Amino acid sequence: MPPLDELDHESHVAETIDLAREAGERGDGPFGSLLVVDGEVVMAETNREYTDDDITSHPELTIARRAARELTAEERARAIMYTSTEPCPMCSGGIAISPLGAVVYSVSGERAAEELGGAPGVPCDEVFERWGVEIEVVGGVLEDRGLDVRRAFQ
Numbered sequence: 001m002p003p004l005d006e007l008d009h010e011s012h013v014a015e016t017i018d019l020a021r022e023a024g025e026r027g028d029g030p031f032g033s034l035l036v037v038d039g040e041v042v043m044a045e046t047n048r049e050y051t052d053d054d055i056t057s058h059p060e061l062t063i064a065r066r067a068a069r070e071l072t073a074e075e076r077a078r079a080i081m082y083t084s085t086e087p088c089p090m091c092s093g094g095i096a097i098s099p100l101g102a103v104v105y106s107v108s109g110e111r112a113a114e115e116l117g118g119a120p121g122v123p124c125d126e127v128f129e130r131w132g133v134e135i136e137v138v139g140g141v142l143e144d145r146g147l148d149v150r151r152a153f154q
Contacts, residue, residue, distance in 0.1 A: 001079075001080070001102065004080075004102055012080075013106050013141040014142060014145070016033055016083050017032065017149050018032065019059070020032040020046070020146070020149045020150075023046035023047040026051060027050050028046065028050050030153040032084045033059035034083075035066075035082075035100075036079065036081075037071070038078060042079075045060075058088065058091050060081060060087040060088075060094065060095065064081075064091065064095045065098075067098050067100060076098055076100055076101065080100070080102040081095060081100050081103045082104050084107065085105060085146065086103075086107065086124055087103060089122045089124075092122070092127035095124070096128050096135065097131070100135060102135060103136070104138045106142050106143055106145065107143055108120075109121040109123065116147075116154055
């Protein structure tokens, strides 16, 4: 995987924000995620907590589970998860167990809590560190757009 700071993340993050909007319009929480391997989108998911009547149906956890089943360890090491909001601790644990190579998100848990209320949770990089895995993290990509979608469906 090339260094994260050499990649253009905006188009993939924009797609996750579109997926989040789709989930919100359907009545689920406004969250969406993609998995990209070697520049190609290989998985896309939206939040389905209400649609599937399953509180664990977060897009990040769904992708981490699928990646663990469907991709080789080498592919997962090259994979970048793009997501509309920083993964919660549950999803971060799934990403750590998979493990994936990197996570790029729009809105941090801390910023979402400041703007929308609620608890910020544990930052995903802290969860990864506690699991003892090295997963690169980049946050704040298209943050205002990500917050707008969160606000629209709060």
